[in-house]
Amino acid sequence: MTTVRIHLTRHGEVFNPDGILYGRIPGYGLSDTGRAMAERLGEWFPENTEAIRALVQSPLQRAQETMAPIARALDMDPVTDERVIEAANQFEGLKVAQDVKKPANLVKVYNPFRPSWGEPYVEQVHRMRAAMATLRTRLTGIARAEGLDTVEGVVVSHQLPIWVTRLAAEGRPLWHDPRKRECALASVTSFTFSDATLEDMLYTDVCADLQPQKAVPGA
Template sequence: MSRVTIHLTRHGEVHNPEGILYGRIPGYGLSERGRAMAERLGGFYAEAGRDVRLLVSSPLQRAQETIAPIASALALEPRIDERVIEAGNAFEGMLVDRSSLSRPENLAKVYNPFRPSWGEAYTDQVKRMRAAMASLRVRLEARARADGGEPEGVIVSHQLPIWVTRRAAEGRPLWHDPRDRECALASVTSFTFESGTLVAVEYQDVCVDLQPNRAVPGA
């Protein structure tokens, strides 16, 4: 019986002085605090008793900058996987507030919060994230058969794809209030599988003392 764990890890804080919803826009890297978060994640995954063998990252800059200290600490080369990218969003590049959402040209985008109508469907996010996790799980199980142990893998991704994937795994509705997401910056949501079956989901806020005192847009 193979037992493997996949850690969905949110990237660290991004330098975003304009406060826009940056989504998939290129060029948004980590802030100074975000780099401190990434360094802590490197130490977290290098702790004694862990057996991290494979690393995967979203192609976005903030994710690659977050995984770099982890890769350095573990002497591993991360793979890029487009399937774990940030959710698509029609409000990308905007300062999102009540005023902007109430503009006539934007009202048609917010009519259905259950899909959601303003961006990539929650179900589509779950499908691609699960596919990426399945690919990584197969690779980890191959390592387990070859070398033994209970290998772990890390995927650095983004808040919404991680959160809806967790909700799906726990049998909860995918629609939700964004203010209720339990997926802090540089947090770790771990999925443990035995013989391909999910047996546990756990959450850790690794950087609880480094969290900003305000909501972070576009993360």
């Protein structure tokens, strides 16, 4: 029996002085603190894992900049998977503190359970699970070829897709209060599988001391 562990990792803090909900908008890279978070992850993974054999990243800049120190530390080349991208959101480009609350935008918030303003939660779960299944199959093949009992992979993605994937795995409703997500910047949510069966999940706030004092817009 092969143990496969997949570490869903949120990107580091983004440079976003205007408080824009950036979503999938290109050009949003890491802040100085975000780069420090990424470097911390590059130190953390070699020290806290057994056999990482695959790296997967979102196509967005902030995820790829977060992955870079990890890839460098492990001397591995990441692959980009569109399925682990940030959730689509109709509020992209708006300032969270003021624009989202305008009447023309509030009408989009008619169904928080779906949610009506963006990519449905269930669709996020489906694409994330598909990406994880592909990675799990790849890692299982590597484990058999190398004679490993345990093999691991790292996926750098985004808060909401990671969080709803965890909620689904725990059998909880996908609708939630965004303020209560346990998915801090540069945190790691680890899924452990025995063959195709999920056996365990573990959340680690790797950069607890570097977290901002207030919520960060943009995800």
